Amino acid sequence: xxDGTSYGFDTLQIHAGARPDSDTGARQTPIYQTTAYVFRSAxxxxxxxxxxxxxxxxxxxxxxxxxxxxxxxxxxxxGIGGVCCSSGHAAQxxxxxxxxxxxxxxxxxxxxxxxxxxxxxxxxxxxxxxxKFVDTENLEEVDAAVDENTRxxxxxxxxxxxxxxxxxxxxxxxxxxxxxxxxxxxxxATPFLxxxxxHGATLIVHSTTKYLTGNGTVTGGAIVDSGIFDWSANxxxxxxxxxxxxxxxxxxxxxxxxxxxxxxxxxxxxRDLGMTMNPQAAHYTLLGIETLxxxxxxxVENAEKVAAWxxxxxxxxSVTYAGLPSSPYYDRIATVCPKGAGALFTFAVKGGYEACVxxxxxxxxxSHVANLGDTRSLIIHSASTTHRQLTPDQQRAAGAxxxxxxxxxxxxxxxxxxxxxxxxxxxxxx
Amino acid sequence: MDLPANDELSDYQYRQLxxxxxxxxxxxxxxxxxxxxxFVIRYLxxxxxxxxxxxxxxxxxxxxxxxxxxxxASIPKGAEPDIVDIFRRPKEVxxxxxxxxxxxxxxxxxxxxxxxxxxxxxxxxxxKNVIAIQDRCPKIERQRLFGELRMAGFNTRVISSRLKI
Ligand SMILES: Cc1ncc(COP(=O)(O)O)c(C=O)c1O
Numbered sequence: 001x002x003d004g005t006s007y008g009f010d011t012l013q014i015h016a017g018a019r020p021d022s023d024t025g026a027r028q029t030p031i032y033q034t035t036a037y038v039f040r041s042a043x044x045x046x047x048x049x050x051x052x053x054x055x056x057x058x059x060x061x062x063x064x065x066x067x068x069x070x071x072x073x074x075x076x077x078x079g080i081g082g083v084c085c086s087s088g089h090a091a092q093x094x095x096x097x098x099x100x101x102x103x104x105x106x107x108x109x110x111x112x113x114x115x116x117x118x119x120x121x122x123x124x125x126x127x128x129x130x131x132k133f134v135d136t137e138n139l140e141e142v143d144a145a146v147d148e149n150t151r152x153x154x155x156x157x158x159x160x161x162x163x164x165x166x167x168x169x170x171x172x173x174x175x176x177x178x179x180x181x182x183x184x185x186x187x188x189a190t191p192f193l194x195x196x197x198x199h200g201a202t203l204i205v206h207s208t209t210k211y212l213t214g215n216g217t218v219t220g221g222a223i224v225d226s227g228i229f230d231w232s233a234n235x236x237x238x239x240x241x242x243x244x245x246x247x248x249x250x251x252x253x254x255x256x257x258x259x260x261x262x263x264x265x266x267x268x269x270x271r272d273l274g275m276t277m278n279p280q281a282a283h284y285t286l287l288g289i290e291t292l293x294x295x296x297x298x299x300v301e302n303a304e305k306v307a308a309w310x311x312x313x314x315x316x317x318s319v320t321y322a323g324l325p326s327s328p329y330y331d332r333i334a335t336v337c338p339k340g341a342g343a344l345f346t347f348a349v350k351g352g353y354e355a356c357v358x359x360x361x362x363x364x365x366x367s368h369v370a371n372l373g374d375t376r377s378l379i380i381h382s383a384s385t386t387h388r389q390l391t392p393d394q395q396r397a398a399g400a401x402x403x404x405x406x407x408x409x410x411x412x413x414x415x416x417x418x419x420x421x422x423x424x425x426x427x428x429x430x
Numbered sequence: 431m432d433l434p435a436n437d438e439l440s441d442y443q444y445r446q447l448x449x450x451x452x453x454x455x456x457x458x459x460x461x462x463x464x465x466x467x468x469f470v471i472r473y474l475x476x477x478x479x480x481x482x483x484x485x486x487x488x489x490x491x492x493x494x495x496x497x498x499x500x501x502x503a504s505i506p507k508g509a510e511p512d513i514v515d516i517f518r519r520p521k522e523v524x525x526x527x528x529x530x531x532x533x534x535x536x537x538x539x540x541x542x543x544x545x546x547x548x549x550x551x552x553x554x555x556x557x558k559n560v561i562a563i564q565d566r567c568p569k570i571e572r573q574r575l576f577g578e579l580r581m582a583g584f585n586t587r588v589i590s591s592r593l594k595i
Pocket of ligand 1: 087088089090113115116156160185187188206207208209219220221371372
């Protein structure tokens with residue numbers, strides 16, 4: 001036994017959260033395929049339901065396989081704890097749930113995954129919540145958007161569809177000034193490239209569907225709490241600072257201190273919203289996460305090569321990859337994501353919409369799918385797919401103009417990826 | 431065990447402390463099951479520690495098999511605590527720590543709960559070779575180190591390839 005904080009990332013991505021199974025000695029984390037858990041006694045059951053003890057009750061709340069993954073991700077992020085859930089989108093709703101209520105809003109970057117623009121811009125209105133979208137390059141605009149009904153700031157570290165690196169520290173300062181938490185979606189960067197908590201983030205959300213699993217097998221999500229936000233400093237967060245009516249009047253922050261947000265996430269969030277990750281999904285993601293650093297290094301290396309090649313190609317109009325020295329966000333790499341700008345970017349093809357569609361249809365190695373963060377290289381025409389529900393203005397703001405395609409560079413041989421693009425560009429522009 | 435010079439006990443030191451300790455005196459416990467202090471003593475009692483509740487407002491009542499006493503001086507012979515766990519406001523802490531140090535020569539630690547810090551009392555305790563911990567909760571630390579918080583996905587910082595640690 002040692003203080004785990006002293007271990008390096010490569011060790012933690014394999015060991016954090018996992019221990020040999022105490023009954024069998026099984027070294028790999030078993031898939032605990034069970035719905036419920038036997039109580040030791042009626043007293044034990046009562047204590048668990050009262051949150052006086054921690055333990056397994058029912059798999060909508062917690063499960064031993066899923067808990068290993070939650071601890072693994074929260075350790076890699078340097079948080080106090082984590083909750084896993086059924087998808088990245090579920091994680092976003094679960095992250096906001098303890099903070100929001102009817103009439104309240106989140107101030108969010110407009111550089112987001114298109115599905116998040118729709119979730120925040122439309123669907124959350126059904127709960128009486130709303131989002132104010134802001135240009136995070138204009139900090140005055142961000143600051144001015146915060147009003148007395150704002151309960152959080154939201155951004156993506158490296159924004160999907162790519163090419164943009166958020167100045168997390170600048171947003172954290174604004175959030176701090178207003179006594180609000182900053183939520184960072186760290187999906188595209190992963191904790192290997194970016195540690196949002198070090199830059200002042202309060203909460204982190206993930207689509208574990210992407211790089212953390214790494215091979216396109218399962219959907220999942222996670223929320224990590226830094227454990228450092230004072231939920232009782234003002235009266236804005238009654239679910240955590242005041243008696244919670246959905247939990248027999250318990251005051252979560254007073255009772256659980258820095259663990260309050262996470263306990264709320266399980267005891268109220270998972271219990272009542274039910275967006276639970278299943279143990280099979282956790283198993284696949286645990287297998288993937290063991291090689292996260294190795295994969296991310298190769299993703300970044302390949303992305304740098306492919307982006308540099310594309311930028312020089314006359315058939316290509318522009319490439320928005322922050323890893324290229326020509327990018328206006330290149331200088332942010334050193335502070336925000338020193339190990340690289342990720343492997344997600346867009347490029348504009350001469351010939352516009354038509355050429356993009358033809359390009360996508362002519363590739364042999366790149367797969368045309370609505371996903372990212374797979375070992376396989378992926379391509380998509382965002383404007384006609386993932387960002388289709390957006391207005392032209394929103395598409396432009398998100399970097400998903402009609403003449404651009406988004407690629408998620410895999411870990412294949414980069415020369416093969418370049419040859420594939422070369423052939424398809426010829427077909428698309430001839 | 432080694433006496434840590436400040437609040438930064440290593441996980442090994444916490445583990446030693448919580449393993450060696452047999453008896454807690456908990457100053458300022460509530461009898462209201464929704465209060466944090468009640469959560470803590472209930473947990474500690476179920477974990478097998480002897481827990482002496484201290485609160486003049488509830489003196490004479492029984493909590494988890496022990497009589498509540500009015501103050502530290504009323505703790506009966508044979509129930510001297512290894513740890514005095516404090517749930518009182520910082521300005522009341524020095525008097526409690528002074529009393530604890532004079533009453534219990536074998537005291538191992540004074541422990542101030544989350545939100546409670548009193549550097550002068552901590553320094554005093556350390557000058558008498560007693561561990562002082564501030565702004566932490568023994569329930570959380572024990573749950574973290576002995577595998578319980580693992581069940582809820584918390585970052586326990588415990589890494590081990592051994593079956594038993
Ligand atoms: C940055 C980002 N956040 C969130 C999501 C949503 O995740 P999920 O598809 O797992 O719900 C995605 C999915 O593409 C994403 O790219």
